[in-house]
Amino acid sequence: MSRISVRGFAVASATAVTAVGAVVGVASGNEGVSVDDTEATAADATAADATIADIPAGAQAQVQTASLTQQADEQSTQADAASLKSAQESARKAAAETAQNKKDAADEAKAKKDAKKREKAQVASRSATRDASDFVSKGSYSVAEVQGMARQMMASDQFQCFSNIVDHESTWNYKATNASSGAYGLVQALPGSKMASAGADWQTNPATQIKWGLNYMNDRYGSPCGAWSFWQANSWY
Incomplete structure (x- = not known):
């Protein structure tokens, strides 16, 4: 409102x-109530x-x-x-x-x-001066001869890494065989017959084994040193 x-x-x-x-006042006879009082x-x-x-x-x-x-x-x-x-x-x-x-x-x-x-x-590794086919085949090879082949087949800064792996895998014995798994050779390829891709004489020629192992390390780890770094962390490569 x-x-x-x-x-x-x-x-x-x-x-x-x-x-x-x-009105009530008038009706009651109350004449004392005036109009002025009423208005007030x-x-x-x-x-x-x-x-x-x-x-x-x-x-x-x-x-x-x-x-x-x-x-x-x-x-x-x-x-x-x-x-x-x-x-x-x-x-x-x-x-x-x-x-x-x-x-x-x-x-x-x-x-x-x-x-x-x-x-x-x-x-650098693939620019090695010699290939497996550059070496004359022999009936047997000494550790020094096998290491000499390896030095000539890869870059000098990669040899030590390659050597470290081979030391642990086969102690540079190119005829080393793992009786339980069947892994074979310097780099213990499993199965050993994989190395046939590098040469038919993979069982007897360390140069063929080195060639296969070097290719494997380059393809999978970038280099022998890359493979060695992995080996150190896992004890295999």
Whole structure:
């Protein structure tokens, strides 16, 4: 109810009450009640009712304003919190993506570097001055002779790695046979018949075995030193 409607109602009510009182007074023979008194009473009632009506309306407006302000503040706070959370999540995702990209780039760079290193080693190893066919076949070979063949068939910086593997696998015995697995020769090929790809005399010619072993190490590990690194970590290659 608005201020105007309340005040109108108060005026109407006071007027009605005053009119009834006047009639009752006349009917009762109360001639002491005058028209002026009646009008004054009505005016006082109207003023009082108007004042009473004004106070609640003002208080109500203040309460409503305060409530709206509080709601607006709460909504603003919630919006700020949501924005902060969204910004933090976006920053976290961006940081994670950046870190992953750096890791991928580093891994790719390392892989390229390793590939170039293996390629260089392969080229050096395969540029050996002598091949298995360059050696004259004999009925038997000493350890020194077999090692001499190996030195001439690979790059000098790869020989020691090759030698380390052969020392562990066969102690430079080109006829060494593993009784349990059947592995054979200097590099213990399994089965030994694999070495036939390097020459039909794989069972008796250490140069053929060296050629096969060198090709195997280059193809699988990049070089004899690559094979030796693997052997050290796993005790096989």
